[in-house]
Amino acid sequence: MKIAIFTDTYFPDMNGVARTLKRLADYLAEHHISCKIFAPKTPSDYVADNLHQFTSLSLFLYPECRMAFPNLNQVKTELESFSPDLIHVATPFNIGLCGSYFAKKMNIPLVGSYHTDFDKYLKYYNLQFLSKYLWRYMTWFHSPFQKLFVPSMETLNQLQQRGFSNLELWGRGVDCSLFHPDYNKLSGRMRYKAGNKLLFTYAGRLAPEKDLNTLMNVAASLPESINEQFQWLIVGDGPQREELEAQAPENMVFTGYLKGERLAEVYSISDVFVFPSPTETFGNVVLEAMASGTPVVCANSGGVKHLVKDGVTGFLCEPGNPESFEEALIKLINTPSLLHTMGREGRNFALTQKWDTILESLVLSYRGAAEAGEEIRYA
Template sequence: MKIAIFTDTFYPDINGVAQTLKRLTNYLAEQKITFKVFAPTSTVEEDQSCPIHRFKSLPFFLYPECRLAVPNLFEIKSTIQDFSPDLIHVATPFSIGLCGVYLAKKLNIPLVGSYHTNFDRYLQYYGMPYLSKITWKYMHWFHRPCEKLFVPSIDTYQQLKQQGFTNLEIFPRGVDCKLFHPHYDTAEVKSLYKSEGKFLLTYVGRLAPEKDLETLLAVAKSIPAELNEKIQWLIVGDGPLREKLEAQAPNNVIFTGYLNGENLAQAYSASDLFVFPSSTETFGNVVLEALASGIPVIGANSGGVKNIIKSGEIGILCPPGNVEEFTKAIIHLIDNIPLRKQMGIACRNYALTQSWNRIFEDLIWQYTKVIDEQNERKYA
């Protein structure tokens, strides 16, 4: 099997799409499955460890981590013809993805797609809800040629089904439980972030409007003063809102910028609670990382997050944007140490069932099914 992946973001970009695709290509390499990746240039040091074709690019205004490339279609066509893939997988609906769709149709190559980002919901946070109908029309047009459209959660599956999409398959996310675990020595982390003897509450993700960080800051400010003195907040990530958030944040909030690898895993492990107000997630990779670290999650009862969190067992789901409910949930778990510890054990046990290998095995089976069906039609 030979796979061509077309994406407008790829490792070492820091976002869920790029990280998921890097996991996928690692798995393909381990399974001796030949692949090529077509992606824009990255803003950070490029990855030289996999067969990847890069193209000059500019950031997309709604989501700077996704970049708009200016690809040379003739060059890509020549490369694809030489490579002769059995299947093309388009992961994003921008310029590189469009090249993948075009070449799949032009060269009669089986095509699948994956849906990673709720751009329709993003529009509300950027003051452009009037573009919703146009966005859905474009998404329909872009994904119509796909034999399968892979979605990360039940919530996204239902949302797209209501919008009239067909050939949907759930392609969830896994977590590296060897990297993310509760057993790090956290004394150094707590010292670094000035949280010795305090409860450490953590958020990980982009600092952007669609993550509803205004709710997070409002929650941080609404906790009663006598308890607030015992709390340290850790905001891990970067993005367009960072400067504004730092100016508005209370004194007990620390902004770390991006963390990755063991530095990120240690921050999770040192935390007492993970607080995630975003209601726009198609899945919520960071939620699964927190659970693998044995950390209960207080999240918005919306999007992919609500499909991960069993409220009352491994965390608490709150109405999106409801500062009072988020605050009550935090106080409840801080005050109830036995419940928090019980939840932490359940979090880890749940994460251990979310194996990347099992998820990718199913994806390869779906790839094979699409290829076989095309061959049957070709030789019928």
């Protein structure tokens, strides 16, 4: 089987979509399934034999993603040469449109995946008036797909209510050999000058849709009597970083983006992972923290609420309510035994979320869609 993937973000971009697709591409290669990826050219030097890149510019609202300008003649030539059994469109922008166009034009079975709730982003950029137009476009864009893979039941239910069809769950796994609790706590804490303090960590894009205002309000409102007992670690980058650093308390450290073992080490040495984002379709960072044996305090919203078992692996808090997050953190501070039991339960859950099992199921769905497409083509 040969798969062509069209996406407007790909490795080494630092977002969940890019990382998920790189994991998928690696899995396909390991199982001798040919894969060709069409993606924007980025400022990085990353190249791969199966990666076809196009000139691109950063998106205004989302600089980490890029608006590409695919050369249609090149795409057609590449597809004719590769002769894919299936096209997978992962994003609804220019390259995604290109993939959908050629699937129809060349009569190639077409599937897609839904990764981002752009509608939820709108209010954080004062663009709510675009919501109905966005949904019209998203409904039109996804209507030709034989299958539309979604990352969580929350997203599946939401899209069903919007009239989307052919939905299928494609969850996410976690590499528990990379993300684990056993990194050297002493050296990690020395690196970030945390000492013996409790370490509260956030990891993700520093942007309005992550609702970091709630996190900053929590940091400012925790009682002064306990401020010396903990330190904040903010992992990531984005358009809000400068603003956040300007208002940050003295016990808050910004690291920029981390990846690989350095990121895994941070999860491992942290006492609590704090994640206020209400806009996640899944929440990869939450699962990574749980795999690292770290309790999670997060918004009871989106795909995240299906990962965290309230009171068992962490606490689900009212979105946008600093008092709810503050209450959960104080409970953990005052009950150290909870940190250990929740961390252990989170790790046990993460161990069941295996990438190989999840991607094997996706490939079976690919085969079903490709075979169904062949039957239609020759009917």
